Amino acid sequence: MLKRREFGKLAFAGGVTSLAAPRVALPQIAPRPALTVAVEALWQNIAPINGISNASARIFPNVYDRLVEIDYLKDPTGQTLSPRLATGWSRKDNVWTVELRPGVKFHNGATMTAEDVAFTLSEERLWGKTAYEPRGRTFAAGFVRVEAVGPLTVEIETAEPDINVPGKLSGYIGYVVPKAYYLEKGVDGFGQAPVGTGPYKIRSYRGNEAAVLDAFDDYWEGPPPARSLTFKLVPEYAGRLAGLATGEFDFICSIPTDQEKQVQGLSGVKLVRQQVGNYTAVLFNTRNDPEGNPLQNQDLRYALIRAVDMDTIVKALFGDATFFPAVPFNFPEYGRYYDPAAKPRLPFDPATAKALVEKSGYKGQKLIWHITRGFWTNYDAAAEIMVEMWRAVGINVEAQFLDNFQLAYARPFHMLAVSGGTTFIPGDPYQPLWLDWSPTGVISSAAWKTWDPTPEFVETGKAYSSAIDLDERKRLFNKLSDEWQRVTPGQYMWKSVANWAHQAKYGWVAIPEFEMRMRGGYLKL
Amino acid sequence: MRTRFWISRLLRTLVTICFVVTFTFVVLRTTGDPVVALLSPDALPSEIEQFRIQWKLDRPMIEQYISYGANLLTGDFGRSYQDGRPALQSILERLPNTLLLGGFSYLIAILIGIPSGIVAALNRGRLIDRAVMSLAVFGFAMPNFFLGILLILAFSFGLRMLPSAGMGTFSHLLMPSFTLGIYVAGTLARFTRSAMLEVLDKPYMKLARAKGAAPFRRVFVHALPNASIPIVTIVGLNLGSLVSGAVVVETVFGWPGIGRLLVTAVTARDLALVQGLVLVMSIFMIVSNLVVDLAYGILDPRIRSSR
Numbered sequence: 070m071l072k073r074r075e076f077g078k079l080a081f082a083g084g085v086t087s088l089a090a091p092r093v094a095l096p097q098i099a100p101r102p103a104l105t106v107a108v109e110a111l112w113q114n115i116a117p118i119n120g121i122s123n124a125s126a127r128i129f130p131n132v133y134d135r136l137v138e139i140d141y142l143k144d145p146t147g148q149t150l151s152p153r154l155a156t157g158w159s160r161k162d163n164v165w166t167v168e169l170r171p172g173v174k175f176h177n178g179a180t181m182t183a184e185d186v187a188f189t190l191s192e193e194r195l196w197g198k199t200a201y202e203p204r205g206r207t208f209a210a211g212f213v214r215v216e217a218v219g220p221l222t223v224e225i226e227t228a229e230p231d232i233n234v235p236g237k238l239s240g241y242i243g244y245v246v247p248k249a250y251y252l253e254k255g256v257d258g259f260g261q262a263p264v265g266t267g268p269y270k271i272r273s274y275r276g277n278e279a280a281v282l283d284a285f286d287d288y289w290e291g292p293p294p295a296r297s298l299t300f301k302l303v304p305e306y307a308g309r310l311a312g313l314a315t316g317e318f319d320f321i322c323s324i325p326t327d328q329e330k331q332v333q334g335l336s337g338v339k340l341v342r343q344q345v346g347n348y349t350a351v352l353f354n355t356r357n358d359p360e361g362n363p364l365q366n367q368d369l370r371y372a373l374i375r376a377v378d379m380d381t382i383v384k385a386l387f388g389d390a391t392f393f394p395a396v397p398f399n400f401p402e403y404g405r406y407y408d409p410a411a412k413p414r415l416p417f418d419p420a421t422a423k424a425l426v427e428k429s430g431y432k433g434q435k436l437i438w439h440i441t442r443g444f445w446t447n448y449d450a451a452a453e454i455m456v457e458m459w460r461a462v463g464i465n466v467e468a469q470f471l472d473n474f475q476l477a478y479a480r481p482f483h484m485l486a487v488s489g490g491t492t493f494i495p496g497d498p499y500q501p502l503w504l505d506w507s508p509t510g511v512i513s514s515a516a517w518k519t520w521d522p523t524p525e526f527v528e529t530g531k532a533y534s535s536a537i538d539l540d541e542r543k544r545l546f547n548k549l550s551d552e553w554q555r556v557t558p559g560q561y562m563w564k565s566v567a568n569w570a571h572q573a574k575y576g577w578v579a580i581p582e583f584e585m586r587m588r589g590g591y592l593k594l
Numbered sequence: 595m596r597t598r599f600w601i602s603r604l605l606r607t608l609v610t611i612c613f614v615v616t617f618t619f620v621v622l623r624t625t626g627d628p629v630v631a632l633l634s635p636d637a638l639p640s641e642i643e644q645f646r647i648q649w650k651l652d653r654p655m656i657e658q659y660i661s662y663g664a665n666l667l668t669g670d671f672g673r674s675y676q677d678g679r680p681a682l683q684s685i686l687e688r689l690p691n692t693l694l695l696g697g698f699s700y701l702i703a704i705l706i707g708i709p710s711g712i713v714a715a716l717n718r719g720r721l722i723d724r725a726v727m728s729l730a731v732f733g734f735a736m737p738n739f740f741l742g743i744l745l746i747l748a749f750s751f752g753l754r755m756l757p758s759a760g761m762g763t764f765s766h767l768l769m770p771s772f773t774l775g776i777y778v779a780g781t782l783a784r785f786t787r788s789a790m791l792e793v794l795d796k797p798y799m800k801l802a803r804a805k806g807a808a809p810f811r812r813v814f815v816h817a818l819p820n821a822s823i824p825i826v827t828i829v830g831l832n833l834g835s836l837v838s839g840a841v842v843v844e845t846v847f848g849w850p851g852i853g854r855l856l857v858t859a860v861t862a863r864d865l866a867l868v869q870g871l872v873l874v875m876s877i878f879m880i881v882s883n884l885v886v887d888l889a890y891g892i893l894d895p896r897i898r899s900s901r
Binding site: 107114203258275277303304305307311314475516 | 627639641644676677678679743747750754757758845847848850854855861863
């Protein structure tokens with residue numbers, strides 16, 4: 070309780086202070102809003118590699134910063150790389166030298182050094198036999214040495230000359246972590262309480278509830294636009310929609326395609342849709358597992374492709390929101406590799422499909438197609454249509470909708486529903502064609518593998534992955550794609566679509582990725 | 595006599611818990627490989643093996659079982675494979691949220707269910723009886739996930755009165771509690787009505803009326819205590835299910851309790867967490883039944899003396 074005499078003293082002191090202080094007109098800064106994003110899922114942890122998922126990809130760019138980033142503000146097609154924590158990079162033979170931005174602070178107050186960056190990309194963390202985040206091996210393929218050679222200089226040596234290292238640094242492995250803190254917490258602890266250099270710092274992370282982030286005002290690019298960001302788990306779509314309508318949520322994610330019109334009808338709400346760098350696909354199991362697998366026969370695989378009018382299916386399910394890539398790997402985001410006039414090798418033609426079925430000697434055995442139920446928008450519906458189209462040409466496919474990936478990946482199966490990313494190397498089809506299908510790629514090496522790359526594919530792929538002349542690289546890409554199409558171990562179905570809705574009073578640039586960049590430039594409040 | 599009763603109850607409880615622990619342990623390990631579910635789909639066989647060794651999942655099942663049982667006795671429920679934290683810690687963090695939701699739902703259920711049943715019994719065959727019983731049937735027949743979505747659309751989306759998801763304020767509690775409580779209220783109303791109808795025609799009720807006892811006294815002092823055994827049975831049985839039944843409601847309303855934790859843990863086959871949650875839910879059911887048994891003795895001296 071303040072006594073009258075004490076109050077008098079304080080009032081006097083306050084008066085003196087105000088008189089003594091220079092009369093500076095303080096700018097009237099509007100308080101920054103605290104934003105809530107309602108999401109349908111949160112991952113168990115948000116370590117940059119172990120925590121990779123569509124759900125955590127939304128959070129990553131707000132907590133971490135990459136060395137290099139695809140700059141969608143400068144170039145919405147995603148062909149342009151911009152420096153972030155790296156300010157410059159150059160290559161001499163097999164060695165890339167990366168210069169780092171000075172004065173960058175981590176959320177724990179430590180200053181980012183070359184040691185941190187070298188550790189981030191190290192064998193110990195990513196690509197060694199007992200790496201903390203072993204999935205990093207895929208993204209750091211070809212790295213043989215990463216070393217801090219100065220306070221703000223790092224060298225990356227690759228086994229072969231690799232022109233795509235800056236592109237690789239724009240992916241998950243480019244998110245820089247603080248070495249000392251990471252080692253102190255361990256990878257699991259770090260995944261629960263991560264520290265990065267991004268525009269927001271983690272206040273709390275509960276994978277079953279919410280991720281709460283506070284503005285990091287020491288961010289090297291300046292304070293971010295929001296006071297805080299809460300990614301709140303609201304699994305039920307009706308809850309997300311109602312929360313958006315009432316203003317309880319500022320953003321919502323994952324709106325069912327058939328509900329988009331309803332969202333567009335809400336006043337004060339803006340719907341945003343983007344095709345993202347990811348394609349849904351069906352893999353044909355070309356291996357003798359299960360024994361006597363009829364899909365080992367190439368003609369039967371060709372028949373599977375020719376029997377399905379995928380273009381019509383995609384248009385029926387998505388309208389103009391996305392498209393069917395009739396020629397595999399000929400994706401528009403690959404710029405100079407993309408050929409809009411390319412013709413498919415196996416166009417829709419049920420009569421030819423029937424003939425191919427006959428030629429293959431297929432006797433109507435049941436082909437089991439494992440699909441993770443409801444995971445990809447409209448996949449289940451598409452599968453049901455495809456099964457009927459196959460039935461019409463005499464192919465007996467049973468689509469089995471399973472509750473989780475564990476069940477879907479369990480053998481035996483003849484076909485498998487998957488999706489694959491395409492943005493690992495901006496503007497280069499390295500990821501879908503070589504990273505995924507090479508002998509060390511997941512489709513050839515995981516427990517659920519569905520093909521063994523042919524010697525021709527491996528030889529061409531090796532040459533392609535180390536080619537540094539762009540024309541030669543394009544030639545090898547076409548050759549590699551041809552070999553893949555000759556075998557036809559699967560079919561790409563459509564480019565994935567992500568959607569969000571937000572209060573229309575906010576300006577927000579959605580990018581063609583699952584991630585939500587909520588920093589200045591992308592978010593205007 | 596009383597000591598023997600308690601010892602037998604305690605032993606029965608321990609046997610039930612042992613059975614639950616064993617059953618959960620065996621079922622979780624025989625219905626799939628947790629490592630495949632936990633690691634990313636593109637995990638290499640070597641990574642899968644590394645994880646298996648790290649979490650001692652490569653050991654024989656009997657060895658894993660003995661080790662798990664021994665740890666349980668020391669209060670160690672194991673660590674979550676997903677985030678590496680002690681499973682018990684994760685459970686205890688969320689248990690208060692579920693108890694709050696369950697407790698408030700229960701209050702709603704009792705406040706609606708028992709008076710409705712009494713009113714229906716006192717007005718047997720009349721319109722009010724039929725109306726109350728229709729509502730009761732609606733209460734327990736309506737799937738709670740569907741009712742939850744309807745409430746969200748009506749009170750959040752339409753009327754904009756209540757928050758649609760999450761917890762934080764009292765208003766966050768209302769819709770999930772009502773959704774969860776209305777099922778129990780419906781069941782309680784039906785059982786209360788039946789139990790009351792059975793006692794309302796008993797000679798002691800006629801005597802009470804003949805003695806000039808007021809209607810309120812006849813209902814609450816003479817009838818209700820005598821009708822309370824089936825009511826208490828239903829109350830007790832549903833007490834446990836309010837915790838386990840929260841799984842769906844917590845998911846619909848984004849309520850951060852153990853129900854939702856169970857959903858994510860089962861999806862990820864997080865063995866330690868699933869086992870811990872099933873154990874906690876089972877203990878809750880067992881304790882509820884024990885409380886019901888105790889209440890029988892208090893409510894009916896004949897039961898007490900027969901033991």
